[in-house]
Amino acid sequence: MHAEAFFDWLGHTVGQAIRFIVDLLSGVLGTIWAAMDDFLHGMARAIGMDVSIFSFILLALGLLLLFAGIRALMRRSIIGGIIWIFLGLIVMSWLIH
Numbered sequence: 001m002h003a004e005a006f007f008d009w010l011g012h013t014v015g016q017a018i019r020f021i022v023d024l025l026s027g028v029l030g031t032i033w034a035a036m037d038d039f040l041h042g043m044a045r046a047i048g049m050d051v052s053i054f055s056f057i058l059l060a061l062g063l064l065l066l067f068a069g070i071r072a073l074m075r076r077s078i079i080g081g082i083i084w085i086f087l088g089l090i091v092m093s094w095l096i097h
Contacts (some may be wrong), residue, residue, distance in 0.1 A: 049095040062091035 044051045049059065066089030073081035 042074055047095065048097045054093055058091055062088050062095065064088075065091060 040056070041051055044055065047059070049055045065084055067088075068080045069084030069086075069088055071081075072084055
């Protein structure tokens with residue numbers, strides 16, 4: 001009888017410790033997720049685009065094209081830089097309402 005009470009107490013204590021860790025991690029990760037969500041929604045509103053994964057992929061692609069155009073211009077490749085910047089602006093214009 002005494003051993004059963006000990007193992008019951010031990011199981012209860014371990015369960016409470018696990019529950020505390022899960023609740024703590026859930027709260028921390030939930031706060032981080034909410035902050036990322038607010039950041040992405042704010043950025044999308046400022047740019048004037050929809051909030052979807054496809055829009056953010058196109059945004060990254062457009063920024064990479066613009067960056068490639070600026071790098072080409074810095075290497076004095078005028079025609080290549082203009083083409084890259086033109087393509088980047090086309091992609092970015094699709095996003096903005």
